[in-house]
Amino acid sequence: MNFKTLQKQAKKIIDQRGGTDALKQDAQELQNIAKGKGTMSEKAKKAADALKEPGAPGSSQRPR
Numbered sequence: 001m002n003f004k005t006l007q008k009q010a011k012k013i014i015d016q017r018g019g020t021d022a023l024k025q026d027a028q029e030l031q032n033i034a035k036g037k038g039t040m041s042e043k044a045k046k047a048a049d050a051l052k053e054p055g056a057p058g059s060s061q062r063p064r
Contacts, residue, residue: 017054
């Protein structure tokens with residue numbers, strides 16, 4: 001496995017989703033969903049919906 005290629009692909013995806021700030025917001029949002037109320041399937045649906053838009057809900061982050 002070529003780690004340089006893997007690194008470039010990861011950077012490209014992070015940049016497409018709005019950068020590291022949006023990535024941190026996504027991680028925080030997923031953490032809140034995981035700790036919140038609901039069944040595992042409800043949480044999975046919420047997480048999938050949350051990842052459709054980069055960044056936190058209501059943020060102005062858009063994919064580039």
